[in-house]
Amino acid sequence: MATQNTKTLARLMMAPSVLLLLVWMIVPLAMTLWFSFQNYNLLNPGNVSFAGFFNYQYFYTDPAFFQSIWNTLVIVGGVLLITVVGGIAIALLLDQPIFGQGVVRILVISPFFVMPPVAALIWKNMIMHPGYGVLADIAKFFGLRPVDWFAQYPLFSIVIIVAWQWLPFATLILLTALQSLDGEQKEAAEMDGANFFNRFIYLVLPHLARAITVVILIQTIFLLGVYAEILVTTNGGPGYASTNLAFLIYRTALLGYDVGGASAGGIIAVVLANIVAFFLMRAVGKNLDR
Amino acid sequence: MGSITLKNVSKVFGEAKVIPSIDLEINDGEFVVFVGPSGCGKSTLLRLIAGLEDVSGGQILIDGKDVTQSAPAERGLAMVFQSYALYPHMSVRNNIAFPLKMAKLDKAVIDKKVTDAARVLNLTDYLERRPSQLSGGQRQRVAIGRAIVREPSAFLFDEPLSNLDAALRGTMRLEISDLHHQLKTTMVYVTHDQVEAMTMADKIVVLNRGNIEQVGSPLDLYKSPRNLFVAGFIGSPKMNFVDGAYAQSKNARTAGIRPEHLNLSKDSGLWTGTVKVAEHLGADTFLHLDVDGIGQITARCDGEFGAHYGDKVFLTPDEAKLHRFDDKGSALRA
Numbered sequence: 001m002a003t004q005n006t007k008t009l010a011r012l013m014m015a016p017s018v019l020l021l022l023v024w025m026i027v028p029l030a031m032t033l034w035f036s037f038q039n040y041n042l043l044n045p046g047n048v049s050f051a052g053f054f055n056y057q058y059f060y061t062d063p064a065f066f067q068s069i070w071n072t073l074v075i076v077g078g079v080l081l082i083t084v085v086g087g088i089a090i091a092l093l094l095d096q097p098i099f100g101q102g103v104v105r106i107l108v109i110s111p112f113f114v115m116p117p118v119a120a121l122i123w124k125n126m127i128m129h130p131g132y133g134v135l136a137d138i139a140k141f142f143g144l145r146p147v148d149w150f151a152q153y154p155l156f157s158i159v160i161i162v163a164w165q166w167l168p169f170a171t172l173i174l175l176t177a178l179q180s181l182d183g184e185q186k187e188a189a190e191m192d193g194a195n196f197f198n199r200f201i202y203l204v205l206p207h208l209a210r211a212i213t214v215v216i217l218i219q220t221i222f223l224l225g226v227y228a229e230i231l232v233t234t235n236g237g238p239g240y241a242s243t244n245l246a247f248l249i250y251r252t253a254l255l256g257y258d259v260g261g262a263s264a265g266g267i268i269a270v271v272l273a274n275i276v277a278f279f280l281m282r283a284v285g286k287n288l289d290r
Numbered sequence: 291m292g293s294i295t296l297k298n299v300s301k302v303f304g305e306a307k308v309i310p311s312i313d314l315e316i317n318d319g320e321f322v323v324f325v326g327p328s329g330c331g332k333s334t335l336l337r338l339i340a341g342l343e344d345v346s347g348g349q350i351l352i353d354g355k356d357v358t359q360s361a362p363a364e365r366g367l368a369m370v371f372q373s374y375a376l377y378p379h380m381s382v383r384n385n386i387a388f389p390l391k392m393a394k395l396d397k398a399v400i401d402k403k404v405t406d407a408a409r410v411l412n413l414t415d416y417l418e419r420r421p422s423q424l425s426g427g428q429r430q431r432v433a434i435g436r437a438i439v440r441e442p443s444a445f446l447f448d449e450p451l452s453n454l455d456a457a458l459r460g461t462m463r464l465e466i467s468d469l470h471h472q473l474k475t476t477m478v479y480v481t482h483d484q485v486e487a488m489t490m491a492d493k494i495v496v497l498n499r500g501n502i503e504q505v506g507s508p509l510d511l512y513k514s515p516r517n518l519f520v521a522g523f524i525g526s527p528k529m530n531f532v533d534g535a536y537a538q539s540k541n542a543r544t545a546g547i548r549p550e551h552l553n554l555s556k557d558s559g560l561w562t563g564t565v566k567v568a569e570h571l572g573a574d575t576f577l578h579l580d581v582d583g584i585g586q587i588t589a590r591c592d593g594e595f596g597a598h599y600g601d602k603v604f605l606t607p608d609e610a611k612l613h614r615f616d617d618k619g620s621a622l623r624a
Contacts, residue, residue, distance in 0.1 A: 185375045187342050187371070188369065188375035188377075190342070190361075191340060191363060192392055192436070193389055198392060202377070209379075
């Protein structure tokens, strides 16, 4: 790909897919932008008019607005914390030679194959349910009062469910990175007098930096839009306690029938995502350059 | 101090008996080279001494102290690995300082030791670089630097030069020998390259299938190899082995004669050979000959001895430098 000739050819060959992706992205964005400046309610679809910034003002003054942004960030931050720390721990365990390694690895990966609403329903009805959930049984066994997770700790419950789903992904990426660590480096560190803790801090963690960055960036993209788990468990409640930005937009659009307001919310979500991405790249992006 | 004693040391991997049983004495300040073909157990033996593998039986003593069950770091040894095993995300300075940092030394002491080591190894200008920004030879020196700052009782080298090109290998060989004369510390060096063994060692340990075939100084091994294996392994090009009538006339099963101990002539001699390949190295020429009634023979002659493919050449072995071996391959002494 060095000469002028091959460069031109390469660009020509790539053009169709780049164009397709561009259209795929630009059309919905332009439509959302357009609707966000319109008075457009599905209850009265014939009466569409220019709204100026009213939709943005309306969405901004929604009593759930600031809490939903905060909840969005809590879900992203909480899930990242659990999956990265837990992922490293599980990856370290799976890297040890154990009996039935292959089966154990597949079992650990399997939550990733369960679709989000199904996983959330299982957690809701079989694990966290205060009447017949496993956690309630355990609490009763120890003579404690069962916890009504979705009423008492709604946001935390959502974080746990989503973290459970993403833990395999983080584990998988971190495990492959761990396996690529040179054995002689570990032995050299051992000869140099580094104990397990020091080897982890000075050798394993720096080696994992790039993989951790990849995990954080990819998960953030998906975690900003968590929706299905909230819908089937808490439905955003109690109150707005577990409503994030994606869920607030859904409520505005499909429960309030307010297309204009939801579009304005969508644009705000895009801006928020870009702010998060900006800080994220500044914080961890340099790990990708090595 | 740095004497190492192996008593009855054995190592078994599952079914495979890699090292049946080895006794070996390494004296303080010696440069000992383990040499042998690949898979002979020489690296395993080094790793047993380092403590990176557990012994299956026997004892390892360092300075008279039993360290068989000690962790690698407690043995006071430093190792240079084949891949150098530098820490890629640390600067050269931090790489060299790492063992000192782990030993919780004072910051000022660490700085001084690192600076000294860097000066000895010509690394002063590279201290802030990452290993990936260094050449192969420089990385090798960083690995050695990381070893010497610990002031170990012995250095262990695991084929340290095998990733370098031929010219650099020659230079590093000199540098390591020079370092040994400066530090006077025990060094144990593993290689499959008999040239490295011959040029650097005070004492060579020839290994084959986990057994010690012979221990001795380089010239000892060259002049009086104890058996066919050592005779064939030490010396380049390889010693010629002659069976049959000629060997029987010398009261041996096999007669061995080194390529450099064959007198060549264009007019007369004991054997007659046809040149198959002539390797002209300038000062020397190696002739690969097909000798009537004997077979393949390699001979070394002066570079001025003009011989080419298909030429007829006469050879006479130097009887005084002949090696004789019995049925079991052991050397017969006159």
